[in-house]
Amino acid sequence: MFIQTESTPNPATLKFLPGQEVLETGTADFLSAEAAQQSPLAARIFAVEGVKGVFFGTDFVTVTKDEDVIWDHIKPSILGAIMEHYQSGQPVMQGAAQAAHAEHDGPDSEIVNQIKQLLDTRVRPAVAQDGGDITFHGFERGVVYLHMQGACAGCPSSTLTLKMGIENLLRHYIPEVTEVRPVAV
Secondary structure, eight states, X not given: OOOEEEEOSSTTEEEEXXXXXXXXXXXXXXXXXXXXXXXXXXXXXXXXXXXXXXXXXXXXXXXXXXXXXOHHHHHHHHHXXXXXXXXXXXXXXXXXXXXXXXXXXXXXXXXXXXXXHHIIIIIHHHXXXXXXXXXXXXXXXXXXXXXXXXXXXXXXXXXXXXXXXXXXXXXXXXXXXXXXEEEOO
């Protein structure tokens, strides 16, 4: 098994491409070893000292490290954990991956559907290339709340991506949108 790695805009996060499907649909974000208990793969990766977060996409795994850890010191152990997992035959997840967007109903549900469609077709594929995901969390009084995951969470360029990229895109296509803000879940 050959696992490729790619850097991301977030220096604390690396993208690992195992050359196999990671998740059939959706994403999974684990911010602690305790949260990773539903995933044998995430639990193996968290067993590597210095791992702070694990995120799964359809064909990639992103791993975020602690600030004081050097990639050259933990990257071989992470590669070994991923390889060991795929050789074990265990499932990546025990149960289903999380739904991409938060549910929303109400008088502005048509606007929310437009927001979700633009996120799914224009934003999420580009963000996945960088090892992360951005999902809809809410819409209130013209403000769109988005949740950033994987390489996007804590990335130095995430504010620029939100304000200059996503906010401008949504405001262009949906006049009711006045602002985009990140939300921590």
